[in-house]
Amino acid sequence: xxxxxxxxxxxxxxxxxxxxxxxxxxxxxxxxxxxxxxxxxxxxxxxxxxxxxxxxxxxxxxxxxxxxxxxxxxxxxxxxxxxxxxxxxxxxxxxxxxxxxxxxxxxxxxxxxxxxxxxxxxxxxxxxxxxxxxxxxxxxxxxxxxxxxxxxxxxxxxxxxxxxxxxxxxxxxxxxxxxxxxxxxxxxxxxxxxxxxxxxxxxxxxxxxxxxxxxxxxxxxxxxxxxxxxxxxxxxxxxxxxxxxxxxxxxxxxxxxxxxxxxxxx
Amino acid sequence: xxxxxxxxxxxxxxxxxxxxxxxxxxxxxxxxxxxxxxxxxxxxxxxxxxxxxxxxxxxxxxxxxxxxxxxxxxxxxxxxxxxxxxxxxxxxxxxxxxxxxxxxxxxxxxxxxxxxxxxxxxxxxxxxxxxxxxxxxxxxxxxxxxxxxxxxxxxxxxxxxxxxxxxxxxxxxxxxxxxxxxxxxxxxxxxxxxxxxxxxxxxxxxxxxxxxxxxxxxxxxxxxxxxxxxxxxxxxxxxxxxxxxxxxxxxxxxxx
Numbered sequence: 001x002x003x004x005x006x007x008x009x010x011x012x013x014x015x016x017x018x019x020x021x022x023x024x025x026x027x028x029x030x031x032x033x034x035x036x037x038x039x040x041x042x043x044x045x046x047x048x049x050x051x052x053x054x055x056x057x058x059x060x061x062x063x064x065x066x067x068x069x070x071x072x073x074x075x076x077x078x079x080x081x082x083x084x085x086x087x088x089x090x091x092x093x094x095x096x097x098x099x100x101x102x103x104x105x106x107x108x109x110x111x112x113x114x115x116x117x118x119x120x121x122x123x124x125x126x127x128x129x130x131x132x133x134x135x136x137x138x139x140x141x142x143x144x145x146x147x148x149x150x151x152x153x154x155x156x157x158x159x160x161x162x163x164x165x166x167x168x169x170x171x172x173x174x175x176x177x178x179x180x181x182x183x184x185x186x187x188x189x190x191x192x193x194x195x196x197x198x199x200x201x202x203x204x205x206x207x208x209x210x211x212x213x214x215x216x217x218x219x220x221x222x223x224x225x226x227x228x229x230x231x232x233x234x235x236x237x238x239x240x241x242x243x244x245x246x247x248x249x250x251x252x253x254x255x256x257x258x259x260x261x262x263x264x265x266x
Numbered sequence: 267x268x269x270x271x272x273x274x275x276x277x278x279x280x281x282x283x284x285x286x287x288x289x290x291x292x293x294x295x296x297x298x299x300x301x302x303x304x305x306x307x308x309x310x311x312x313x314x315x316x317x318x319x320x321x322x323x324x325x326x327x328x329x330x331x332x333x334x335x336x337x338x339x340x341x342x343x344x345x346x347x348x349x350x351x352x353x354x355x356x357x358x359x360x361x362x363x364x365x366x367x368x369x370x371x372x373x374x375x376x377x378x379x380x381x382x383x384x385x386x387x388x389x390x391x392x393x394x395x396x397x398x399x400x401x402x403x404x405x406x407x408x409x410x411x412x413x414x415x416x417x418x419x420x421x422x423x424x425x426x427x428x429x430x431x432x433x434x435x436x437x438x439x440x441x442x443x444x445x446x447x448x449x450x451x452x453x454x455x456x457x458x459x460x461x462x463x464x465x466x467x468x469x470x471x472x473x474x475x476x477x478x479x480x481x482x483x484x485x486x487x488x489x490x491x492x493x494x495x496x497x498x499x500x501x502x503x504x505x506x507x508x509x510x511x512x513x514x515x516x517x518x519x520x521x522x
Contacts, residue, residue, distance in 0.1 A: 077390055101396045115391035118382075129395035182395075 026053040027086075028186055028218050029074065034083035036069055043069050045242035047083070051186070056212055056219040058233035060226075060264055065239050067222040068112065071188045074220070075109055076100045087186070105133050108184035108217075112191040114175040116163040123159045126150070126178050133182065149177040152214075153207060169200035176207060180215070187211070189221045193228045205231040226264060238264070286478045293398070294405045304406045311372050311407070312414030319422045322367050327355060327426030331433030344438070348445050349452030351430040356453055360423040361461050362509055365468035368415055369501040373476040376407050377497030380480025381490035389481070404477040411473030412466055419465040456521040464512040471504040 029051035036044040043066035051057050061067050072078040074085055076092050085092040087103055095103065117125050126146045130137060150156045153173040163171055172192065179187060192208065193201035205228045212219055212232075221232055229236060230250045237247040238261055246253065246261050254265045269277070331351050338344045380403060383389050392399040431445045479497040483489045 072390075075394055077393060097398070104394055104396055107394075109391070109394045111387045111391055113387050115387040117388055117391075118386075119379075128392075128397075132396040 027051070028053050028088060029220065030084070030086040031074070032084040034070075034073065034085060035081045036066070036073055036078065037081055042242055044073075044080070047239070047242060048244055049237060051218055051220055053185075053218055054212075054216050056221065056232055056234045058221040058223060058229040058236045059239050060224060060229060060236050061239035062224065066242060067239055068190055070239070071109070071190055071220060071222055075104065075107060075188060105182055106185045108179035108182065108187040110172075110175055110179050110187065110189045110192055112194055114163075114171045116171055116175055116178070118163055120163075121159075122150070122155075122161055122163065122166075122174055125163065125174065126181050129178065129182055145181055149181040150174075152180060152211070153177045169196055169203065172196065172200075172204055173207065176204070176211070180211065183215065184217060186218045186220070189219060189223070189232075191223055191225075192221065193223065193225045198227070201225065201228060202231075204228070208232045224264070282482070283475070283478050286481070287474055289400060290405060290408055290474060293401055294409065298398075298401065300402050300406050303402055304409055307406045307410035308414055311410045312417060315368060315371055315414070315418055316421065318371060319364050319367055319418045320425045322363060323360065323422035323424075323426040324429040326359060326363055326422075327351065327429030327431075328433040330354060330359065330426075331430040332436065335433075335437065345448075347434055348430065348440070348448040351433075352427060352449040352452050353457060355426045355430070356423055357457050357461050358509075360426055361419045361465045361468065362505065364419045364422040365415060365465065365472065365505045366502055368411075368418065368469070369472045369505060370498055372411060373472045373497040373501040374494040376411075376473065376476030377480040377483075378490055378494035380404075380477060381483030381493035384481065384483045385486060385490055400481075404481060407477055408470065408473035411476075412469040415469030415472065416462055416465040419462065456516075460512060460516040460521050464508060467508045467512070468505050471508055472501045475501040475504060 027050055029049065031047060031049040034044050034047040035042070047070065049057070049059075049070075059067050059070060069078060073080045074087065074092065076095070080093055088106065090099070090103060092100070092103070116122075117128065120128065123146055126149055127142055130142055130145060146159065147156055150159055153176055155170060155173050155177065158166060158170065158174065163174070166174065176192075187208075189208065193204050196204065208219065208221070208228075209232055211217065219232065221229065223229055233250065235247060236250060236253055238245045238253070240246075240260050246256065246258065248256075253261055256262055256265075331347060334350060335344065335347060338347055338350070380389070383403070389399045389403070392402060427446075427449060431440070431442065434440045434445060476497040479493040479500070483493040
């Protein structure tokens, strides 16, 4: 069997050949037996995942399968029904607000809709997380950090513009710059290329790769864009019916004969 | 026992609003204090509402004077016109009309702004970047609305009385000093203070309801529109309910 199925599941999954996940390196995210539902709709059911330091893992799944719910549980925006989510060894669901904030400084989150603050300029958007976490930082240092983050995404000239004046691709880059400004150790990408044309989507994917190489970040990419996933992910986890249905590299999963996996590669 | 759908929804919403308001009192007085954002909101909510409040106050004073004059002439007490208009404006019409205009402008704007921030994940982004969005967005807006409305009411009253002075002079001649002497002779502490005091509650109602509707907006642009609309309707109703309570309380305290 070419691909690797979810290693912690007790019941065999179609086409499974259970193997232990890659355990090399320091584990930065560790999810075990995660359950999350909304009323009668069970979105995540016994979901397990590991992300090691410096690694890039993509979670692949159909729209509405619970990918965004998963990363919102990781960042603490949603409370899971049960199960364990450890980030840097700390149990996220049991942290209070202040403890969660200290963890969140080390995690970047790129929202699907970019979530730039409409009423602020690009400079103010980038300054916002800095001001919240490092209140006593000098203005000159803030300016330098803002410009460095903007230059990293090639948009230094937009510093005094408003988000509404930018194109979709530029807004995505700015959102990425804002994510990077606190120099996070983990970056969570929620559908980073959705709504972008193929060329811009490709540019964003390349930017993600270069950021990971430059800052040695760990990345969790939520997407169904196979081009983006192929370019950015070391390992792919297929999320299906609430569980990590299968996992492996792009090439391994592409050779799978399992219909649930195969449909993403056709 | 199963309650009818409408009643159940009303009770759920009332419970959620109560919890949202309770959170304001637990989080609003604890650090970290968002002073810069509070001042920015005071500028937006207070200063930028002044032209609208001023215009409506002016028209209100002018029209009220012109409408009252014929009745007072019939009774031969035309000279009481400044006093009557002053008491009407200061005690009731000024605070209520200003609060309703305020609910229309600020309630809808807070509802739509927070609603669109919710839909576009800006509130989530704020939380992820280490900011308590309730404190940053809700507490500042509610405090700004609570403290700015009384100021607007005072200014609206003053402009309304000036409109009344012009109204008096359309069909008669009354000097500026005589008009205002009659106005201040007619007004007492029990006219000014309860009206000023209740406008804090009106401002609080507009701020908290606008924020509640926007903050809990459903996904989608339709939800944003609905939030803005229902914020205005509910805030306007709450203004009248608070007014009803205020008049009962001032009556019990002997201020009427």
